[in-house]
Amino acid sequence: xxKIFMNNSFKIFLLKVAAFFVVVFLLDFMIGNLLKxxxxxxxxxxxxxxxxxxxxxxxxxxxxxxxxxVNLFNPNIFEKEMKMTCYNAxxxxxxIFYHYAVLKSVLKRYKPKMILLSFDAxxxxxxxxxxxxxxxxLPYYKTHPELRSIVELKGSHEKVKLxxxxxxxxxxxxxxxxxxxxxxxNKYSSPNGFFPIKKTFAGPLPTFDYSIEKALDSIKxxxxxxxxxxxxxxxxxxFIVCPPYMINSIGTDASxxxxxxxxxxxxxxxxxxxxxxxxxxxxxxFADFRHLNEKGVELFSNKVIENINVIKGLVH
Amino acid sequence: MIFNSFHFIYFxxxxxxxxxxxxxxxxxxxxxxxxCYFYMAxxxxxxxxxxxxxxxxxxxxxxxxxxxxxxxxxxxxxxxVANIGILCIFKYYNFINTNFSYLLxxxxxxxxxxxxxxxLPIGLSFHxxxxxxxxxxxxxxxxxxxxxxxxxxxYVMFFPQLVTGPIERPQNLLHQFREKHHFDNNRVFEGxxxxxxxxFKKLVIxxxxxxxxxxxxxxxxxxxxxxxxxxTIFFSxxxxxxxxxYSDIAIGTAKVLGFDLMTNFRRPIFAxxxxxxxxxxxxxxxxxxxxxxxxxxxxxxxxxxxxYFNLMVVFLISGLWHGANWTYIIWGGINGFYLVFAIMxxxxxxxxxxxxxxxxxxxxxxxxxxxxxxxxxxxxRIFFRSQTVEDAFTVIKKILTFKxxxxxxxxxxxxxxxxxxxxLLVVEFKKEFYKGxxxxxxxxxxxxxxxxxxxxxxxxxxxxVFDGGQFIYFQF
Numbered sequence: 001x002x003k004i005f006m007n008n009s010f011k012i013f014l015l016k017v018a019a020f021f022v023v024v025f026l027l028d029f030m031i032g033n034l035l036k037x038x039x040x041x042x043x044x045x046x047x048x049x050x051x052x053x054x055x056x057x058x059x060x061x062x063x064x065x066x067x068x069x070v071n072l073f074n075p076n077i078f079e080k081e082m083k084m085t086c087y088n089a090x091x092x093x094x095x096i097f098y099h100y101a102v103l104k105s106v107l108k109r110y111k112p113k114m115i116l117l118s119f120d121a122x123x124x125x126x127x128x129x130x131x132x133x134x135x136x137x138l139p140y141y142k143t144h145p146e147l148r149s150i151v152e153l154k155g156s157h158e159k160v161k162l163x164x165x166x167x168x169x170x171x172x173x174x175x176x177x178x179x180x181x182x183x184x185x186n187k188y189s190s191p192n193g194f195f196p197i198k199k200t201f202a203g204p205l206p207t208f209d210y211s212i213e214k215a216l217d218s219i220k221x222x223x224x225x226x227x228x229x230x231x232x233x234x235x236x237x238x239f240i241v242c243p244p245y246m247i248n249s250i251g252t253d254a255s256x257x258x259x260x261x262x263x264x265x266x267x268x269x270x271x272x273x274x275x276x277x278x279x280x281x282x283x284x285x286f287a288d289f290r291h292l293n294e295k296g297v298e299l300f301s302n303k304v305i306e307n308i309n310v311i312k313g314l315v316h
Numbered sequence: 317m318i319f320n321s322f323h324f325i326y327f328x329x330x331x332x333x334x335x336x337x338x339x340x341x342x343x344x345x346x347x348x349x350x351x352c353y354f355y356m357a358x359x360x361x362x363x364x365x366x367x368x369x370x371x372x373x374x375x376x377x378x379x380x381x382x383x384x385x386x387x388x389x390x391x392x393x394x395x396x397v398a399n400i401g402i403l404c405i406f407k408y409y410n411f412i413n414t415n416f417s418y419l420l421x422x423x424x425x426x427x428x429x430x431x432x433x434x435x436l437p438i439g440l441s442f443h444x445x446x447x448x449x450x451x452x453x454x455x456x457x458x459x460x461x462x463x464x465x466x467x468x469x470x471y472v473m474f475f476p477q478l479v480t481g482p483i484e485r486p487q488n489l490l491h492q493f494r495e496k497h498h499f500d501n502n503r504v505f506e507g508x509x510x511x512x513x514x515x516f517k518k519l520v521i522x523x524x525x526x527x528x529x530x531x532x533x534x535x536x537x538x539x540x541x542x543x544x545x546x547x548t549i550f551f552s553x554x555x556x557x558x559x560x561x562y563s564d565i566a567i568g569t570a571k572v573l574g575f576d577l578m579t580n581f582r583r584p585i586f587a588x589x590x591x592x593x594x595x596x597x598x599x600x601x602x603x604x605x606x607x608x609x610x611x612x613x614x615x616x617x618x619x620x621x622x623x624y625f626n627l628m629v630v631f632l633i634s635g636l637w638h639g640a641n642w643t644y645i646i647w648g649g650i651n652g653f654y655l656v657f658a659i660m661x662x663x664x665x666x667x668x669x670x671x672x673x674x675x676x677x678x679x680x681x682x683x684x685x686x687x688x689x690x691x692x693x694x695x696x697r698i699f700f701r702s703q704t705v706e707d708a709f710t711v712i713k714k715i716l717t718f719k720x721x722x723x724x725x726x727x728x729x730x731x732x733x734x735x736x737x738x739x740l741l742v743v744e745f746k747k748e749f750y751k752g753x754x755x756x757x758x759x760x761x762x763x764x765x766x767x768x769x770x771x772x773x774x775x776x777x778x779x780x781v782f783d784g785g786q787f788i789y790f791q792f
Contacts, residue, residue, distance in 0.1 A: 009501045016505070016762070023770040031774065132783040155783075157322040166777045173778065174728040 032165020035176065039139050039169060042179030046091060047136070047172065049193055053089035054105040054140060060084035062106060063193070064099040064227075065118025067092040071291050072243045073116060075192040077301040082308075084113060088193030095130035096123060096220050100227045101137055101150040108146050111234050116304075117227065119242040120290075121253035121274060124216040124224070131155070138168035153219065196294045197287035205247055205281060206289050214254050221258060228266045239311075241271045241304055244279035244296075246286045269311050271304065278303070317357035319565040320518050327354065328569060335573055340496045344466055347474065347493075347573075354475040355438075362437035365402060366473065372398045373447045374468045377454045377461035388455060395451040399444050407436055411640030439479030441637055445604055447472050450486045452608055459486040467493045476569040480562050482580040482600035489577070497574025507571030509757060509769060514564030516772050519780030521736040522558035525550040527781065528729055529701070536707050541714040548711065551701050552694040553737050556584065559598070584693075585741070586748045588685035590654040593693055601637070605630050624659070628652040638700070643708055647699040654692055732779060 042048040061084050063073045069090030078086040089102050099117065106112065134154040141151050141162055152158050161167045169176070231238040240263050242256055256274060263270040278299075279285055285296030292300055317323050331350045338346055356363050376395035380388050404412075410431050417427035450471065453459035462468040471490050477483075532539050532547030539547075563580040570577045580600050587593035594602045606615075610630045616623045628649070635648020674681045698715075702708035746754060756768040 007499075010499055013499075013501045013504060016501075016766075019762075020766055020770060023766055024773050027770060027774050028777065031778070128783070135783075160322060161782070164777055166774065170778060170780065170782065171728070171732065174731055 028164050028166050032167075032169070035166060035169040035173070036139070038176050038180060039172065042176060045175055045179035047139070047175060048179050049089075049190070050091060050102075050136060051140075053087070053091075053102050053193070054144060055109075057087045057089060057106070057193075058085075058110055059087035059192075060113040061086040061116065062112045062114075063088040063090055063116045063118065064103065065090040065116075066094050066120060068120055068243050068290060069116075069118035070193065070195050071197050071287075072297055072300060073118065073241075073304075074194050074196065074297050074301050076194070077298065078305065081302070081305045082114075086192065088190075090118065090193065091136070094133055094136065096223045096227065097130065097134055097150050097153060098137065100223050100230075101134075101147045103227055103230060104146045104150070105140075105144055107230060107234055112236055114237045114239070115231055117238065117240045119240050119256070119259050119270070121242075121245070121249065122255050124220045124255040124258055126215050126217045130217070130220065135170070138162070138170070139172075141168060150223075196297055197291050198294055199287050200293050200295075201246065201283045201286040201288055205283065216254055216258055221262065224259065225262055228262065228268055232266060232268075237312075239269050239271060239304075239308055242274045243292065243300060244273040244276050246280065246283065246289045248275050248280055269308075271307050273300070273303070317354050319562060319569075320515060323357070332572055336499045343497075344464075344470055344493055348466055348470045351470065351473040351475040351478060355473065355478055358438045358479075359435060362435075365406065365437055365440070366443065369399055369402060369444060369447050370469045370472050373451050373472070374462070374465055376451050377468070378463065380451060380454050381461035392451055392455040396448060399448050403440060403444050405432075406434060406440055408636075408640045442481045442483055443472055443478060445483050445601070445637075446477075446481075449483070449604060449608065450490075453486050459490070462486075462490055474570070474575075476566040476573075476575075477577055480559070480566070481598075482563060482566065482578045483604050484577060484600070489575070492575050495574075500574070503574065504572050507568040507573075510564045510568030510571065512769055512772050512776075513757075514561040514566075514568060516776055516780075517557040517561035517564065517740070519776050519782065521740055522554045522556075522561060523781035524729075524736050524779070525554040525557070525733050528733055529554055533701055533703075533707075533711075536702070536710050536714070539714065541717050541719045544711045545715045545718075548694055548698055548701070548715065550733060550737075552690070552697055553740065555697065555700070556581075557740065583744050583748050585690065585744055586686055587689050587693075588682060589658060589689055590651065590692055591658060593689055594651075594655075601634070605634055609633065624656045627655050631655070642705050643699045643702050646705060646708070647696050650696040650699065651693075654696075736779070 039047065040051060042051070059075070061075070061078055061082065063069050063075065063078075063086070065073070067090070070088060070092050073088055073090070075086035075088050078084070089099075089106070091098055091102075103115070131154050134151055137147055137151050138154075140147055155161075228238060228240075240259065242259070253274070256272065260270045260272065273279065279292070279296065282296075285292055285299065287293040287296075317327060327350070331346070334346055335343055352363060355366065373395055376391050376398075379391040380395075383391055413427065413429055413431055416429065420427050450459065450462075450468075454461050462471065467490065470493055471484075471486060474484075474489070529547045529551045532543050533551070536544065560581040567577045567580070578600050580598060582596040582599065584593050584596040587596050610626055613626045613629065614622060615626060618626075629652075631648040631652030632645060633648070634651075635644040635646070638644040638647070669675050669681070674684070698711050699705070699708045702711060756764060759765050759768070
């Protein structure tokens with residue numbers, strides 16, 4: 001054994017491997033730092049909005065959720081009707097992990113007066129994709145210690161991967177170029193995080209059933225629970241809102257049932273519009289099956305505000 | 317345990333260090349135990365199936381060698397029945413039962429035979445075929461029966477090629493377990509380079525393309541023709557990079573340890589005919605079918621119709637080997653048909669080439685040959701990728717109408733995909749047509765070579781898809 005590891009050939013091997021790792025390390029360090037600079041210099045795009053939500057936004061009302069938050073909750077209407085500043089901190093396609101991470105960063109900086117969490121059917125369904133999507137938080141891992149435990153849910157080796165300076169920016173190069181360009185500034189920027197969908201659904205009513213998934217992810221449920229608990233502990237008024245769908249599902253979605261149950265445990269209002277007949281089947285109010293269009297958003301936002309005011313006892 | 321996981325990196329480093337640290341006489345045991353661990357990292361209980369085939373074929377080999385006359389054949393048949401039997405139970409039982417149900421349903425009778433609720437053991441078709449090649453070669457007298465049970469078990473279970481090949485032959489692999497492998501600097505680097513290139517193909521190209529392909533093929537009803545056309549072309553590159561990437565890592569891993577596994581791919585993208593394609597694609601399986609099925613059936617020695625028949629049978633069985641689904645059988649049938657059609661039309665095609673004068677422009681001719689071969693192979697892969705035959709026909713119908721626009725869920729996915737394919741084409745083109753020149757991977761200067769591979773690693777970190785998961789061929 002000693003013979004093998006002490007011979008010249010093995011020593012040369014070790015030297016060459018070391019040289020290889022030195023080159024990789026240097027490139028990783030230089031490119032990683034350059035990318036970091038460009039990432040945080042973005043002035044538009046979804047990554048910029050995440051940075052803004054984590055580090056700068058300081059509104060009285062903060063909205064959390066995936067695309068149905070981003071496209072359906074218009075902060076202008078909330079500001080006007082509720083006389084408070086409002087910011088939409090949602091991000092398209094992101095699951096509860098992301099929302100909880102943003103909440104933790106927000107709470108580290110200040111306490112909003114009210115939080116609205118948009119809830120979707122299938123929110124607790126078991127999907128690896130939900131964990132993969134935590135990749136959007138990788139650039140903040142080193143600078144935001146409060147997010148680390150959530151980012152580490154992405155995989156058991158995330159800590160090792162994050163030893164690389166470049167890894168947090170994996171697959172982000174093009175979006176970073178876009179986020180630093182004037183083109184993106186015109187197209188992907190919003191002062192309050194809201195992106196309305198301007199088209200109207202064209203076509204027959206879809207017929208599929210979105211309530212089919214029964215198995216639920218306990219980690220997602222626990223994260224949702226933590227979201228609620230952190231709001232309660234910080235004395236923030238929390239409203240969980242499930243926006244409408246274009247069609248009624250055959251049964252009630254298992255995630256919605258569970259979401260309501262947990263909200264009830266903590267005495268939190270869960271406003272469920274998923275089967276609200278005011279919206280369902282009115283395709284003129286929808287952009288697609290899951291998303292209301294601008295016209296629908298106006299009606300929906302007002303309806304939510306009205307209900308919140310009733311709950312708060314401002315309107316009888 | 318998959319090659320593109322940290323689990324494998326740790327495993328590989330530990331096993332390689334131990335391997336060279338141990339004296340030669342103990343190395344087979346280390347490799348065997350590590351292969352068991354490697355396999356059991358998937359579904360532990362399935363090691364029993366592997367154990368069963370190993371025991372059966374180990375004794376079958378000895379009995380075949382010791383027997384004379386008809387008894388030799390009898391022992392071979394026992395061994396083949398045991399191997400194919402296991403394949404039938406675990407891979408084809410439910411498929412056969414489903415089709416039997418359809419048949420009975422046609423007569424208004426319900427099928428009383430129950431379905432089995434079992435998972436397909438990882439890489440079953442691969443190691444079963446490798447085990448079968450052993451008993452066949454012993455029967456043919458080309459290979460002596462292995463008396464050392466551990467060495468024989470290692471032949472079937474050698475972890476680099478256990479789950480997705482290359483499907484080895486005993487003459488190539490068995491003797492290598494007895495040879496003493498010294499730590500060879502150049503060899504280790506060659507192996508590591510292959511592993512990096514394999515990882516690059518898997519993470520940067522295959523899994524990147526897979527994002528678009530899966531998005532399109534999982535919801536074929538909701539996609540337009542242009543999207544499905546692009547997804548089908550992407551799939552052609554994806555399946556190549558996924559599978560050849562795995563083979564590269566397997567061959568590289570074995571090389572580091574001192575073993576030479578057979579070449580499995582020789583740039584099939586540049587095949588000039590479908591016949592040539594099969595000499596470049598999954599070579600270990602193509603040659604397996606050639607040696608153990610096509611030639612024993614008579615190959616091209618009999619009448620022309622018999623030749624066509626042999627080709628069709630081989631490709632239909634090859635389709636079935638890939639999966640218990642009609643989509644694979646049709647895929648095999650299409651590829652068999654291509655070969656038969658190519659033989660039938662050879663004279664006419666030559667006449668056409670002379671008439672059009674394209675033969676005078678060899679480069680253009682070659683370009684069209686490569687393009688047509690690629691398109692034909694890509695077309696057949698619609699069946700390979702589709703979940704059902706119905707889906708495959710939907711895809712074809714939609715592609716042929718050329719309707720709609722390309723689905724673009726973020727320009728980045730498409731741009732990264734085009735970048736990945738371009739990179740692959742440049743590297744493969746250079747290897748195919750300019751072998752030895754402009755070489756970076758084997759440049760004489762250490763720092764140039766070093767920088768090239770460092771750059772590949774950097775690209776993997778920056779553009780690789782780390783959540784892509786398993787290799788496509790694991791399911792076979």
